[in-house]
Amino acid sequence: xxxxxxxxxxxxxxxxxxxxxxxxxxxxxxxxxxxxxxxxxxxxxxxxxxxxxxxxxxxxxxxxxxxxxxxxxxxxxxxxxxxxxxxxxxxxxxxxxxxxxxxxxxxxxxxxxxxxxxxxxxxxxxxxxxxxxxxxxxxxxxxxxxxxxxxxxxxxxxxxxxxxxxxxxxxxxxxxxxxxxxxxxxxxxxxxxxxxxxxxxxxxxxxxxxxxxxxxxxxxxxxxxxxxxxxxxxxxxxxxxxxxxxxxxxxxxxxxxxxxxxxxxxxxxxxxxxxxxxxxxxxxxxxxxxxxxxxxxxxxxxxxxxxxxxxxxxxxxxxxxxxxxxxxxxxxxxxxxxxxxxxxxxxxxxxxxxxxxxxxxxxxxxxxxxxxxxxxxxxxxxxxxxxxxxxxxxxxxxxxxxxxxxxxxxxxxxxxxxxxxxxxxxxxxxxxxxxxxxxxxxxxxxxxxxxxxxxxxxxxxxxxxxxxxxxxxxxxxxxxxxxxxxxxxxxxxxxxxxxxxxxxxxxxxxxxxxxxxxxxxxxxxxxxxxxxxxxxxxxxxxxx
Numbered sequence: 001x002x003x004x005x006x007x008x009x010x011x012x013x014x015x016x017x018x019x020x021x022x023x024x025x026x027x028x029x030x031x032x033x034x035x036x037x038x039x040x041x042x043x044x045x046x047x048x049x050x051x052x053x054x055x056x057x058x059x060x061x062x063x064x065x066x067x068x069x070x071x072x073x074x075x076x077x078x079x080x081x082x083x084x085x086x087x088x089x090x091x092x093x094x095x096x097x098x099x100x101x102x103x104x105x106x107x108x109x110x111x112x113x114x115x116x117x118x119x120x121x122x123x124x125x126x127x128x129x130x131x132x133x134x135x136x137x138x139x140x141x142x143x144x145x146x147x148x149x150x151x152x153x154x155x156x157x158x159x160x161x162x163x164x165x166x167x168x169x170x171x172x173x174x175x176x177x178x179x180x181x182x183x184x185x186x187x188x189x190x191x192x193x194x195x196x197x198x199x200x201x202x203x204x205x206x207x208x209x210x211x212x213x214x215x216x217x218x219x220x221x222x223x224x225x226x227x228x229x230x231x232x233x234x235x236x237x238x239x240x241x242x243x244x245x246x247x248x249x250x251x252x253x254x255x256x257x258x259x260x261x262x263x264x265x266x267x268x269x270x271x272x273x274x275x276x277x278x279x280x281x282x283x284x285x286x287x288x289x290x291x292x293x294x295x296x297x298x299x300x301x302x303x304x305x306x307x308x309x310x311x312x313x314x315x316x317x318x319x320x321x322x323x324x325x326x327x328x329x330x331x332x333x334x335x336x337x338x339x340x341x342x343x344x345x346x347x348x349x350x351x352x353x354x355x356x357x358x359x360x361x362x363x364x365x366x367x368x369x370x371x372x373x374x375x376x377x378x379x380x381x382x383x384x385x386x387x388x389x390x391x392x393x394x395x396x397x398x399x400x401x402x403x404x405x406x407x408x409x410x411x412x413x414x415x416x417x418x419x420x421x422x423x424x425x426x427x428x429x430x431x432x433x434x435x436x437x438x439x440x441x442x443x444x445x446x447x448x449x450x451x452x453x454x455x456x457x458x459x460x461x462x463x464x465x466x467x468x469x470x471x472x473x474x475x476x477x478x479x480x481x482x483x484x485x486x487x488x489x490x491x492x493x494x495x496x497x498x499x500x501x502x503x504x505x506x507x508x509x510x511x512x513x514x515x516x517x518x519x520x521x522x523x524x525x526x527x528x529x530x531x532x533x534x535x536x537x538x539x540x541x542x543x544x
């Protein structure tokens with residue numbers, strides 16, 4: 001790693017950071033609403049975003065700084081197994097085409113802000129709604145923390161903050177400043193801030209990837225040389241395990257793990273609260289359908305991005321923390337000014353999803369804990385005020401997590417988050433298509449999935465950790481290594497189905513379903529569906 005501060009790269013980074021900060025505060029005036037004191041306005045941008053705004057917002061939401069850093073870092077460390085992220089983002093779009101439009105319709109008809117709102121309305125169960133809300137909060141917190149880890153990786157490579165022996169306040173001051181700015185404009189502008197900044201973030205990322213995929217291979221002697229270097233590295237034996245460090249192509253023993261991780265990740269992606277928040281901010285059902293057809297363009301970018309892991313090997317990047325591999329590759333290979341552009345892409349790529357995630361977590365707390373259990377008569381203005389304050393607390397929690405705990409702990413909890421959030425799939429997606437599942441059975445299945453998934457992950461060891469060393473373990477009854485989250489999900493579904501039969505036979509009371517079949521196909525403009533567009537919409541970006 002280079003010594004000292006890269007002044008040119010830092011100057012470019014600061015320029016873009018200041019630019020998006022200004023945009024974040026100005027976003028409060030973009031599509032300004034007549035009444036800002038409601039979660040529809042602050043937390044969902046007035047439910048008014050068109051196709052392109054939604055596309056950039058969802059892209060900024062799903063393809064984060066952690067994606068930018070972690071996917072190629074996984075390939076840098078272990079080889080092609082890290083490419084699982086590409087097939088899972090391909091699998092996810094046909095899946096969401098089937099259920100997201102239905103969720104948009106019923107949510108807009110009834111004013112639902114969160115998935116827990118829908119679950120409560122569909123099954124008449126505050127207990128099931130609370131389970132979904134708590135799972136969403138648990139899964140989101142470490143995800144926000146990892147966005148800050150992405151910013152910290154960039155700052156470390158630029159030499160900002162000094163070394164490990166530097167006073168902690170000086171070392172972490174740049175991250176504290178970035179956090180403070182993020183917290184301020186999110187509080188002020190709500191979802192409109194990340195929606196506007198997402199245009200800059202995604203444009204920068206596409207530019208950096210396009211340049212990197214052409215420029216770096218030319219400097220390294222072409223892809224033949226890159227893959228040869230990677231193959232040589234992965235053939236070396238890891239002294240801790242006695243096995244090769246990785247593989248260009250996963251062996252037969254890794255097929256189950258690769259396939260189950262890709263499928264489980266695809267099922268889990270749109271269970272995260274931030275994914276749903278970005279979805280419900282769109283203007284119409286048709287906007288969602290269009291986005292499921294054009295979002296795969298990001299998968300093309302992700303495939304190219306993953307190749308950077310091989311390039312880091314060929315470029316001789318040698319870092320103890322794999323999360324620094326790609327920032328260090330940019331530092332080594334690009335001119336200083338363009339390295340600054342790349343670092344800005346990663347940094348802004350952390351700010352956008354961190355803002356959306358904190359808003360989504362705050363909405364969950366406000367609607368499904370504060371209003372359901374603490375203050376049922378809360379006014380829209382009170383809801384908005386509480387959500388703003390909670391969004392700050394969520395960010396503070398994530399910041400404390402990053403500053404006080406080992407980074408591997410954050411990564412482990414994020415892996416657990418994927419296992420946990422997948423257990424909400426039967427209640428959410430199942431509820432969108434059928435009322436057959438009993439509410440108590442869904443709670444039972446959720447509990448079994450959560451307990452099994454957590455216990456199995458706790459028992460996974462790695463060369464460096466006794467517990468939570470990974471997200472794959474032996475699949476019971478099959479004898480193959482597979483993704484723990486998918487195994488827990490299957491157990492969840494089996495328990496839910498069995499308990500539903502038992503409870504139906506025992507004539508256990510159903511909750512009241514406040515939805516009707518027509519709600520799931522309603523669109524903006526249909527009777528009973530009110531989508532109020534702010535007066536500034538005309539001529540605004542993304543209008544369709």
